[in-house]
Amino acid sequence: METIEQVLESKNIRVTAMRMLIYKFLVEKEVAVTLSDIENAFEKADRTTLYRTIKTFEEKDIVHQIDDGTGITKYALCEKGCNCEIETDLHLHFHCNNCNETICLTDHKIPQIKVPDGFVSENVNLVVKGICDKCSG
């Protein structure tokens, strides 16, 4: 089991208190989070710091951004061994219309999508909306 320090170090970013806390927060949350979510969890910290921390995490492929159509960008930890660097996010995302939460369905890869002649597909964003398992129960 890798420690948080080890994760950060392996991504070549400095280990700071703030970063460790935010990383831990993301691990514990099982759903994608907004910047406001993080803000609410760390009221003593400055918004800008949280913002830049998550941006750094994004650049270093620690988290990936999710646009679930709510208009607010969400973030979730990349899975171990995910290679965002090479191609973006192959898995699909599910947004619950009831509880308003968004989760990564990392096991559900996006199928090959055909595009017309002349078009070149570089990546695909796929968001399914509906009712999540917790809400449909």
Place this chain on the structure above:
Amino acid sequence: METIEQVLESKNIRVTAMRMLIYKFLVEKEVAVTLSDIENAFEKADRTTLYRTIKTFEEKDIVHQIDDGTGITKYALCEKGCNCEIETDLHLHFHCNNCNETICLTDHKIPQIKVPDGFVSENVNLVVKGICDKCSG
């Protein structure tokens, strides 16, 4: 061939100068447009009017909204006989990373997406990003 008046009347909204102009603008554009695009095309008109016009068009299923991941909502005319009322937008959208334009691929329907047990899929947003036919030529 239906006139613009006839289109608007068939959707039960009042025919006004502004609405006809915006409708015409949308027909001529072959790509999805932002509110700013419309704003730039009609500098004499007030933003609010344009905003509310497009919202009315959306409600009446004259246009549909597209979230292509750029963070700015775009709009495009619904195809004749498209039934947005029943289910949202079955076709996929293509966003060009080069010219930054987004188009409807109305012939390319979104495939059935499997979700895990307990999840209920209500609708799907699928955006393919890459290079469009004009830019790849």
Place this chain on the structure above:
DNA sequence: TAGTAAGTGCAATGGAAGTGCATTTGTTAT
């Protein structure tokens, strides 16, 4: 341990979306 680079906090900005209210325009009934 001094010097440098990176991280953090505060203040301010910008863009897009949305709303309240007064005015104008279109529709309908007399």
Place this chain on the structure above:
DNA sequence: ATAACAAATGCACTTCCATTGCACTTACTA
């Protein structure tokens, strides 16, 4: 045709999220 009503438009203002500049603090490294 005109009055009465409803819908459309214009203006001003607000809110929310994202983003930046700059000063200060903390962490690395020579």
